[in-house]
Amino acid sequence: MREITGRACRDLAREIHEHSGLQVEECYQCGKCTAGCPVADEMDIPPNVVVRLCQLGQRDRVLGSKTIWVCAACQTCMTRCPQEFDIAKLMDALRQISHREGRVNPEAAGMAHFYEAFLDVTRRFGRLSEVGLTALYKMKRFPNEVMNDVFLAPGLMSRGKLHLVPKGIKGASSVRKIIDRCMKESHR
Amino acid sequence: MKVGYYPGCSLEGSASDFGLSIAKAAELMGVDLVEISDWSCCGASAAHSLDHLLSIALPARNLALALAQGLDQVVAPCAACSNRLITAQVEIKADPDLGARVEDIVGMSLDGDVRVLNMLDFVDVYGVDTLKEKVTRPLEGFKGACYYGCLLVRPPKVVQFDDPEDPKSMERVLTALGATPVDWHFKVECCGAGLTMAQPKIVARLVRDILRNAEENGADGIVVSCPLCHQNLDMRQLAVNAEYGETHRLPIYYLSELMALALGASPKDAGIDRHFIEATERVASLGQSGKK
Numbered sequence: 001m002r003e004i005t006g007r008a009c010r011d012l013a014r015e016i017h018e019h020s021g022l023q024v025e026e027c028y029q030c031g032k033c034t035a036g037c038p039v040a041d042e043m044d045i046p047p048n049v050v051v052r053l054c055q056l057g058q059r060d061r062v063l064g065s066k067t068i069w070v071c072a073a074c075q076t077c078m079t080r081c082p083q084e085f086d087i088a089k090l091m092d093a094l095r096q097i098s099h100r101e102g103r104v105n106p107e108a109a110g111m112a113h114f115y116e117a118f119l120d121v122t123r124r125f126g127r128l129s130e131v132g133l134t135a136l137y138k139m140k141r142f143p144n145e146v147m148n149d150v151f152l153a154p155g156l157m158s159r160g161k162l163h164l165v166p167k168g169i170k171g172a173s174s175v176r177k178i179i180d181r182c183m184k185e186s187h188r
Numbered sequence: 189m190k191v192g193y194y195p196g197c198s199l200e201g202s203a204s205d206f207g208l209s210i211a212k213a214a215e216l217m218g219v220d221l222v223e224i225s226d227w228s229c230c231g232a233s234a235a236h237s238l239d240h241l242l243s244i245a246l247p248a249r250n251l252a253l254a255l256a257q258g259l260d261q262v263v264a265p266c267a268a269c270s271n272r273l274i275t276a277q278v279e280i281k282a283d284p285d286l287g288a289r290v291e292d293i294v295g296m297s298l299d300g301d302v303r304v305l306n307m308l309d310f311v312d313v314y315g316v317d318t319l320k321e322k323v324t325r326p327l328e329g330f331k332g333a334c335y336y337g338c339l340l341v342r343p344p345k346v347v348q349f350d351d352p353e354d355p356k357s358m359e360r361v362l363t364a365l366g367a368t369p370v371d372w373h374f375k376v377e378c379c380g381a382g383l384t385m386a387q388p389k390i391v392a393r394l395v396r397d398i399l400r401n402a403e404e405n406g407a408d409g410i411v412v413s414c415p416l417c418h419q420n421l422d423m424r425q426l427a428v429n430a431e432y433g434e435t436h437r438l439p440i441y442y443l444s445e446l447m448a449l450a451l452g453a454s455p456k457d458a459g460i461d462r463h464f465i466e467a468t469e470r471v472a473s474l475g476q477s478g479k480k
Contacts (some may be wrong), residue, residue, distance in 0.1 A: 020240065038378045042390055070387065073233050074378035075342035079352050088343070095237045110386035111237075113224075118234035126228045128197035137385060149385070152423065159462040161202045171226045171249070174295065178249060181293050184241035 008057030020093040026040075026085045027051040033087050034075035043067040044105075047077055047087055048083060054090065064097040069108035100187060113140040123179045127173035131162060189314060192259030192302070193221035194250055196415075197229050202423070203415035205459030209444040210265055212458055216451035217314060217322060224253050224262065230272040233382045240382045243291050244286065247276035251304075252296035256321035260300075261303045263310045263442070267414035268381075271347060272308040273348070277304065278346050278433045279414035306340055306349065307443060308357045316364050324452040325475030326366025332441070333372045333407035334358035335398065337417045341376055352376065358443060362411060365450040366475060370403040379420040388424070392431045395420050399428065399436045408470050411440035411446060418442060421466045439467035450475065 013024050034046040044066040045053070053062050060167070062068070068091050077087040079163075095112075098104055104112045117137040122128050134149055156162035199207035214221050231246035239325060254262050264270035268428030280287040280298060291298050311319060344352040353376060359369035377398060394464050398421065402410050412418050422440040429436055440463065448458035455461060455468040 002456065038394055039380075039383075039390055042387075061206055070383075070390070072338075072378055072381050072383050072390075074381065076338070076376075079342050086343070092236050092240065096239060099238055100374070101305060111315065111383070113239050114382070114386045115234040118232065122229040122231070122234075122246075127200070128229045128232070130198075130201040134451070141386075155423075155464060159204075159460060159464075161204050163201060169226050169228060171228055175228045175246070175249070177249040178245050178293055179242060182239055182245050186239050186241055186294075 006057065007031070008059070009055060010057070012054055012057045012059050015097075016090065016093055019097065020089055021145050022086060022090055022093065023088070024051060024054040024085075026083045027055065027087075028083065029032040030082060032080050036076045037071050038071055038074060038076065042070045048069075049090075051085070051087060060103075062094055063101065063103045064104045064105050065094075066108040068094045068098060069105065069111040071095075096186075110141055113137060116140065119179060123152065123176050124172070126175040129163070159164065189218065190220040191276050191305070191310070191313075192220060192254050192257070192262035193223045194227055194254070194262050194264040194269060194273070195223065196264060196266040198266055198415035198419075202419055204397045205462040206265060206415055206418065206442045206444060208457075208459035208462075209442055209448045209453075210263075212448040212453045213444050213451060214415050216448065217319065217454065219314065221263065222257070222259065224250055224259070226256060227253060228268045232268045232272065236272070236275075241289075241293075243272070244276045244279055247273045248280065248290045248298060249277065249294045249296070251302060252291075252294055252298055254302045255298065255300040256296065259302055261305060262311070263305045263307070265310075265413065267306060267337065270304055271339040271410060273304045273344060275346055296341055308340065308345075308361065309349070311361050311447075312357065316360055319361070319447070320364040321477075323365055323450045325450050327405060327450050327471065327474045328366050329363075330364050330367040330446075330474055331370050331406055331408045332411040333370050333402035333405065333409070334375055334423060334443075335402075335410045335412050335417060336375050336420075337412070337414050338376070338378050338381065340416065347442050358411060358413065359444060362446070367446065367450075368428070369405045370402070370405045372401050372407065374401045379417050381420070384420055384424065385415070388427065389431070391420055391424060392428045395424055396428045396432055396434070396436075399425065399438050401405050403436070403438060407438070409441050409467065411441050413443045425465050437465055438471055439463065439465055441467060441471075446471070
């Protein structure tokens with residue numbers, strides 16, 4: 001395929017290969033990934049078409065798709081792929097590039113904000129505080145709907161499932177360094 | 189038996205019932221759980237969605253700590269944690285350059301072998317027969333739908349665990365506890381996992397399908413071994429009812445809760461009173477006549 005297609009195709013295929021070792025040419029479009037995807041209905045581009053667009057060098061379309069953020073990373077697609085193409089890993093790669101370049105689809109920005117909040121809280125405490133995550137996510141996402149999931153708090157509290165003050169760990173600073181350094185190296 | 193323990197963040201918060209029941213079950217099994225000292229977050233799906241290097245480095249810190257502590261086996265009960273720890277090991281093994289880079293970032297050695305066990309691996313290593321011998325309150329008459337979700341079984345080449353489409357290891361444990369596994373169709377379907385906060389409607393749809401199939405096949409409850417599966421199926425069940433105008437009240441048990449119970453713990457000591465959907469009533473009187 002590389003011989004017969006244009007420069008854009010080669011460039012995107014090579015970029016994905018360098019990013020995560022994947023060969024998008026391996027996909028022959030049987031559609032099994034889409035057939036088994038539990039959230040395909042919610043996507044703007046079906047999973048097999050995402051792979052096809054990668055083969056065709058449609059960089060903007062895949063990086064700006066909702067699909068890559070609706071994907072729940074359940075790995076059903078790659079488990080059933082007759083070519084053993086790791087489409088779940090492709091979704092990861094596209095999410096990472098899309099996020100780095102600030103191309104997250106606005107309709108799907110919630111997931112990106114959720115992941116950012118998750119890492120922000122982990123960076124701060126070394127472990128994930130669910131209260132911190134919920135609060136930070138809500139602030140990033142819906143400053144005027146911060147209270148939305150608050151109705152769950154009394155139930156969680158009475159069940160011993162909520163700790164308002166996160167337990168920090170001794171190694172919190174080393175976790176912070178790991179996160180900062182990885183982000184710096186990946187953004188180079 | 190002595191084994192390393194990586195509880196993971198959820199077990200200190202919304203999955204406190206999971207943590208409690210594991211501690212109780214281990215005590216009754218005579219297993220000494222040695223916590224990795226100063227363990228940190230594995231990064232879960234946030235790290236692998238945003239940064240590949242980070243998704244390896246965060247679990248690697250915990251692997252390095254386990255090695256430094258001389259642990260050769262570590263139980264990581266949360267399915268996301270065990271999945272991320274194993275993924276990091278597999279990727280580092282396949283790519284020595286990545287391994288060297290991660291060692292440098294983490295500032296610790298990754299030299300050595302530590303086997304990461306999910307809850308079912310742990311029971312397997314302990315011995316299902318040994319567990320069965322220790323049952324004092326067989327859960328006779330309880331019909332459970334064993335739910336594996338995604339991360340215990342996928343990706344199969346990485347986790348190397350059971351049959352990815354029709355796993356049976358949880359059924360074997362449930363049977364050893366005296367209960368009856370039901371045959372059903374959603375044991376490896378996704379619950380929506382981390383989409384729960386940003387995409388609650390998708391999660392409600394997926395959870396509803398799982399609940400209905402378990403109910404249609406006569407389950408008294410769904411048995412899980414993942415904090416996020418439990419959260420979506422238990423805590424979000426009322427949201428499913430609100431969304432679809434239905435009245436599901438299906439108890440969701442951690443496998444470890446049923447283990448602790450069958451080994452003689454009270455439902456409270458097994459954490460079963462901490463659920464959102466009432467779950468104590470169905471199991472409180474099981475096996476009260478005791479084993480012969």
